[in-house]
Structure formats: C-alpha cells, structure tokens
Amino acid sequence: MKKTLAIATLSFISSLAFADKPLPIQYGSPAPLGVQNAQNNHEPQSISAPYLSNITFNAGYVGGMLDKEDVKLRLKGWELGATYFLNEKGGLFAKYEQQKDELKLKEFSLGGVYNFYDEKKVYINGTAGLGYSWVDGKDEDAELELEYLTIPVGLELGYKFTPNVAAYGGLGYKWMYNQDSEACLNGVCYDAGNLSELDVNGTTYRLGLRYSFR
Structure with a gap:
C-alpha cells in the first residue's frame, strides 16, 4: 500500500511539474453584620467551580474506513478529548487522536458540539x-509523508452510569483534503505539494468513557 501510494504520488508529480491593594482602615462603628458576611463569603474556590462544572474529558477507541478508488485505509487507534459547554445545549470541543493501518495518522481537531437529547441518563450530541492530520508510512525502499485538512462530523450516543461518568459510542464521517505530499523511492525524494488526487473520505467510529465535573 505504501509503495503504491508513493508511486501514485510520484506519477502525479510528473504530471504536474491584578496586583493586591492595601485594605483601608476605618474607624468608628463596625460595619453592619450583613456586609461582613458578604465580604467573608468571597472564597477562591467559588471562582473556579462554575467553570469546572462545564468541562468534560473523554478517552477511548477510534477507527476509520477511508476509501478512494485504489486507496483503502482501515485505521484503528485511540483518542483524547475535552468539551466545554457554553450553555445547556452547545459548546466547543478539542480532540487529539492517533490511528494506524499500514500508514500512521495523527490528528488534532477543534469544533462545536450541540446537545439534541439529554434525559433519563441518556444523551445524544452532534459534532x-x-x-489537521499528518499521515506517514515506510517500506523497504519507499517512504511517504502526507498532510491533510480534515472536516469531521458525527453523532455521539452516551449512557450516564453516574452524574459524572458516562460510556459513549459514536458514528461519523470525515473528509480529508491533501495539503502536502512527499514520496521517496530508493532514497530519492520528491515534494509534490497538495494533490487533490490523494483526497480521501469515509466513515469513522468511536467508543469510550467521558468524565464530567458537574
């Protein structure tokens, strides 16, 4: 597969040539009791708690079936991610994943999350x-390095064992647009730049656990 992709890439190349402030000292009658209580209630932990309650972390298994003509990738690996919910319905996610078949893929992605359903321990999110991904592979006399801009979309179904821990499964689709490609055969390397002939797309799937601070 790696040699086939390297030869295909070479053929495409040939065809395309605040600081702290002192407290004022007040003399006279003490402040009303209610004012003192309000001042004493401002503790450091009350600032961070609302932010943590909106964050979830996830880790799990991820795979993909990416095809285009004679290019077929069956990738399997793992993912680590975090989601920050701006409100009850929507938020932002960041994710890093590594997968491999005959080729190795590393990808970092950012995007939006929308909650379609969240009742009775079950939730459904859309993303x-x-x-951006980096794909590479080596053979005896062939080496290939590719870079892709990716557009991932998906649905995630989860079940909450507790208010903080949930198991999830997801299905999605990913478009991968080649941004750079380099192929080496017998020690001779060629930089082809971006080649639309190397664009691929296909189905993705995920299984894992999600932890919430809520």
Missing part, C-alpha cells in the same frame, strides 16, 4: 469541526 462538527476542522482538523
């Missing part, structure tokens, strides 16, 4: 984003 859409942008990512």
